[in-house]
Amino acid sequence: MPDTSTSLLVADSNAALTSYAAYTQQGGYQALRKALSQMSPSEVIAEVGAAGLRGRGGSGVAAASKMARVASAQDGQRYVVCNAYDADPRSLAAQALLERNPHAVLEGIILAAYAVGATEAFLYLRSSREQAAATVQTALREAQEQGALGGAIFGSRFSLAITAVGVERGFMGGEESSMLEIIKGRPMKAQQRPPYPSEAGLYAQPTLAQNAETLANLHAIIARGAQALKAIGSQASSGAKLVTVITPGATPGTTVGRLIELPFGATLAQALRAANAEASEATTRAVVVGGMEGGALPLAQLSVPFDFETLQDAGAIVGSSIIETLPASTCMVHWAMERAAYLSQETCGKCVPCRVGVKRVAGLLEGIESGLGSKNDLAVLTEFAQYIPDGSLCGFGVNATHPLVTAMQYFADDFNAHLEGRCPTGTCAPVRAHRYALKHVL
Ligand code: SF4
Numbered sequence: 001m002p003d004t005s006t007s008l009l010v011a012d013s014n015a016a017l018t019s020y021a022a023y024t025q026q027g028g029y030q031a032l033r034k035a036l037s038q039m040s041p042s043e044v045i046a047e048v049g050a051a052g053l054r055g056r057g058g059s060g061v062a063a064a065s066k067m068a069r070v071a072s073a074q075d076g077q078r079y080v081v082c083n084a085y086d087a088d089p090r091s092l093a094a095q096a097l098l099e100r101n102p103h104a105v106l107e108g109i110i111l112a113a114y115a116v117g118a119t120e121a122f123l124y125l126r127s128s129r130e131q132a133a134a135t136v137q138t139a140l141r142e143a144q145e146q147g148a149l150g151g152a153i154f155g156s157r158f159s160l161a162i163t164a165v166g167v168e169r170g171f172m173g174g175e176e177s178s179m180l181e182i183i184k185g186r187p188m189k190a191q192q193r194p195p196y197p198s199e200a201g202l203y204a205q206p207t208l209a210q211n212a213e214t215l216a217n218l219h220a221i222i223a224r225g226a227q228a229l230k231a232i233g234s235q236a237s238s239g240a241k242l243v244t245v246i247t248p249g250a251t252p253g254t255t256v257g258r259l260i261e262l263p264f265g266a267t268l269a270q271a272l273r274a275a276n277a278e279a280s281e282a283t284t285r286a287v288v289v290g291g292m293e294g295g296a297l298p299l300a301q302l303s304v305p306f307d308f309e310t311l312q313d314a315g316a317i318v319g320s321s322i323i324e325t326l327p328a329s330t331c332m333v334h335w336a337m338e339r340a341a342y343l344s345q346e347t348c349g350k351c352v353p354c355r356v357g358v359k360r361v362a363g364l365l366e367g368i369e370s371g372l373g374s375k376n377d378l379a380v381l382t383e384f385a386q387y388i389p390d391g392s393l394c395g396f397g398v399n400a401t402h403p404l405v406t407a408m409q410y411f412a413d414d415f416n417a418h419l420e421g422r423c424p425t426g427t428c429a430p431v432r433a434h435r436y437a438l439k440h441v442l
Contacts, residue, residue: 016100018135020142023103029148031222032107035114036156039222041071044115048218050226052238056093057083057176057211058290058319058395060237060308066208069198070116073206080113080121081183081202084212085167087174088291088320089126092259093242094212098125098132101216102139106162108215110149111222113160116208120161123212124179127166136164171292171346175394176209178348189350190394213242234265237307245275246324255324262306269302271323278325285330285425286411291320292342293399295406296332315406317399331425332411333418337365339403346396353391357384358400365404370430371421378415381408 017023035044049064070078082105084094097105109121123140125132140162143149151159169188172178177191180202201207217239220228229238243262246255260274268287272279279287279299286296289306295316297304304314311317326335340362349355361384364377385401385408392398408415417424 017104018100018102018139020103020139020146020148023101027223028103028219029107029146029154031219032110032114032148033154035111035222036154036158041115041117044111044222045071047226048115048221051217051221051229052226053214053217053221053229054237054308055211056213056217056241056321058317058321060318063210063214066198066210067112067115069196070118070206070208073199077120077203077205078116078118079202079205079207080109080116080118081180081197081207081209082109082121082123082212082215083174083176083179083209084123084125084132085174085179086126086129086320087171088322089171090244090246090255090257091291091320091322092244092257093321094125095129095132096242096259097212097216098129099135102135103143104216104219105136105212106139106143106149108212108218109162110153110160111218112208112210112215114158116206118208119159121163122183122202123162123164124183125164125166126173127168133164133166140164171343172348172396175348175396177394180207180209189348190396192393233263234305234307236309237264239264241306241318241321243271243306244320244322245271245277246322247275247277248325248327264307265305267303267305268297268323271306272302272325275323281328283325283328285326285328286332286335288316288322288324288326288403289314289319290317290399290402291322292339292346293317293396293402294319294322294324295402296326296335296410297406298410301410315402315409317402319399329425329427331369331418331423331428332407332414333365333369333423334428336403336407337362337369337431340365340400343396343400347400348394348396351391351393351397353388354393354397354400357388357391358397360384361388361401361404366431367435368415368418369423369428370432371418372430372432372435373415373419375419378408378419 045067053063054060086094178188197207197209233239240261240263246257249256258275288294288296344359385405389398414424
């Protein structure tokens with residue numbers, strides 16, 4: 001496994017750094033003091049660029065290039081928005097960061113704001129995560145009292161106000177453009193891009209919208225230099241990623257989630273070992289990587305490195321950074337149907353391919369699961385697997401068919417068995433009594 005000796009985040013509850021005092025004892029806010037006294041904003045961005053930091057929200061976009069675009073905008077109000085929402089509610093990443101290391105997130109926001117020239121920032125999180133929200137409020141108050149936030153930070157000429165925004169808006173609440181709409185108090189609908197938030201984001205002003213985990217990496221890069229991140233991870237992606245590993249619980253139908261800090265480039269097998277998760281033919285049917293929109297990979301793919309490009313090549317995504325083992329008894333037709341049904345409820349409904357297409361996928365899979373499918377259904381599903389991402393406005397629609405595509409690609413026998421009228425694992429029961437009627441949907 002690639003080097004894990006240098007932990008930049010906090011995945012271990014024993015190392016909780018919730019208070020300002022505990023955080024500063026570990027060197028916290030030294031990076032901010034250094035940046036404000038010794039570095040220009042462009043030097044901060046250059047250091048982040050040298051570190052090779054990529055966005056942790058799923059896209060993998062270079063953090064420094066986003067920062068540079070906002071910094072180069074014409075004079076005027078600029079914003080930083082920290083996305084700590086965890087779109088997939090099963091992800092523990094942002095929640096753990098806020099609960100155990102909130103000042104690392106705050107210091108990252110302040111460093112980013114200094115780098116791009118923003119004087120106002122928002123920290124956006126799930127309101128249902130009450131402990132995280134309370135910890136953030138305390139950390140904001142402490143940072144303000146200690147001079148790390150507010151006017152003339154640490155005696156410098158730089159000032160910043162951070163507002164915490166707690167909302168509970170389902171999966172799409174975490175989508176970047178929807179998040180900006182919600183902060184503005186508008187309906188939750190994803191927006192056409194370009195223009196990107198870096199050009200016209202919050203209140204049509206240049207906005208750095210960055211994932212909380214991405215920002216939490218900044219203090220280590222500035223305090224210890226780009227090499228602190230470069231020393232960990234893969235050639236393509238520096239550093240480590242907070243990953244939630246979900247395994248079946250002791251009681252059937254339940255699951256257990258565990259957070260690990262995984263260097264990019266470590267294989268899926270290494271990730272499961274790090275989480276003490278068992279995955280053998282006897283126990284596990286598939287490993288799903290990327291969360292509710294992730295792809296299901298067979299055990300033969302456990303040597304795939306956890307990285308943006310390698311996962312994409314295999315049919316999965318970094319996405320919500322969830323690695324999930326499915327019990328050996330899982331029928332992959334049923335699994336793909338459940339994912340499509342869930343996603344059809346979570347779409348914002350703005351574009352037809354996503355709003356109608358995902359529903360039709362769920363309906364067709366229900367028919368196949370119920371023994372009412374035909375070979376032509378597989379051809380139609382293949383067509384939808386292309387049509388939905390191609391016609392979708394935001395990443396939700398682009399990624400929505402990964403469960404379907406990987407289930408059909410790697411577990412074709414399950415589909416063929418259902419077309420012959422039997423469930424391969426004997427676990428499916430009919431869920432509809434008639435074939436899916438397309439005219440009722442359109
Ligand atoms: S792809 Fe789906 S979630 Fe995204 S804007 Fe279109 S309808 Fe909304």
